[in-house]
Amino acid sequence: MSQCFYMPVKVIYGPHCVAENAALFAGFGKKALIVTSPSSAKNGALQEVTEALSSQGIAWGVFDRCENNPSLEMTDCLGEFARQDKYDFVIGIGGGSAMDSAKAASVLAVNDYPAAKLFENRFPHAPLPLIEVPTTAGTGSEVTYNAVITIDGGRNKKSFGTPVTHAKLAFLDARYTETLPMRLTRYTALDALAHAIEGFLSCKATPAGSMVAKEVFRIFAKNHGALCGDSLTPAVRQELLLNAMYAGIVIAQERTIAVHSLSYPLTAMRGVQHGLAVSLPMASFLEICYSGAKEKIDELLGILGLTELGQFRGYIGRLMDDKNTYTRAEVEEFVSIAGQGAIGRNNPVTLTLDDVRNIYLTSLALSD
Secondary structure (H helix, E strand, O other), X not given: OOOOOOOOOEEEEOOOHXXXXXXXXXXXOOEEEEEEOHHHHOOOHXXXXXHHHHHOXXXXXXXXXXXXXXEHHHHHHHHHHHHOOOOOEEEEEEOHHHHHHHHHHHHHOOOOOOHHHHHHOOOOOOOOOEEEEEOOOOOOHHHOOOEEEEEHHHOEEEEEOOHHXXXXXXXXXXXXXXXXXXXXXXXXXXXXXXXXXXXXXXXXXXXXXXXXXXXXXXXXXXXXXXXXXXOOOHHHHHHHHHHHHHHHHHHHHHOOOHHHHHHHHHHHHHOOOHHHHHHOOHHHHHHHHOOOOHHHHHHHHHHHOOOOHXXXXXXXXXXXXXXXXXXXXXXXXXXXXXXXXXXXXXXXXXXXXXXXXXXXXXXXXXOO
């Protein structure tokens, strides 16, 4: 069976990389739509991007009302805003939600239809060129083509995207992550780890994707101790930002599997931060998959410096702090929402709805 590796995004990284490469913006046109959240004004990213645009004589408009876990309603508002003026390209600044919203804006700016039609992945007019500037080190959305939107009245999530929604360019400057609290820094690092684990364990994993995934495990292990502490050096933050990008490359090739499906109702219904939501079911998922993926899971554990699967739960648990309590009735609702999606992924073993239920019960401290 033939396989493919495709990563068309030009990535520039390092301190002050936006200012040092401002001339690259000029190749995309004379007016930019910046899609971001209010936090970008606090971490310096928005100011440095607009200064770079001004230096090239490029005008811009700003949509700064991005929300965590963007809803269809907000995405429709974004589409209306994007169509009010003629923009040549889109710049997304922020975490995964803002970068995903920028992908939606690049499509909706030139396709006058409701956000719900994004899921059809039919774009009569080619999306505007997209530049991404991540301010968290977790999603890797700057190098993936998928974007996630909250649906079903806030109960679930769904993604859209094809290779044409890839960004053209990404700037990775870890200085923009320095204002992120350590709790969220840990969760974003766990999000990157989850991406790499899912791609590595996918039954359709490729040699190229697996090679990158193992580098993600190595970098995560190297920085695990620092993540358990109270602060990070600029060098560690830059390494973690690159690691998130590497993990994004993994899922751009291999896609996610059950863990992400299981996380969606936790985030959509209970407001659990995405990185934490994908981390909660991770250990239980590995335990259920161990019989069918022993060699790969043992390799993962070895790279992380662990000698047995039972150590993994505590290893990631030191970076997690879930204050929520859950009920069995909620678990049944989670299963009804996410179960079919989870068992339909390219998991290393065949899951059942009972497996999904048990993953939730053991992950959310509800097992007998």
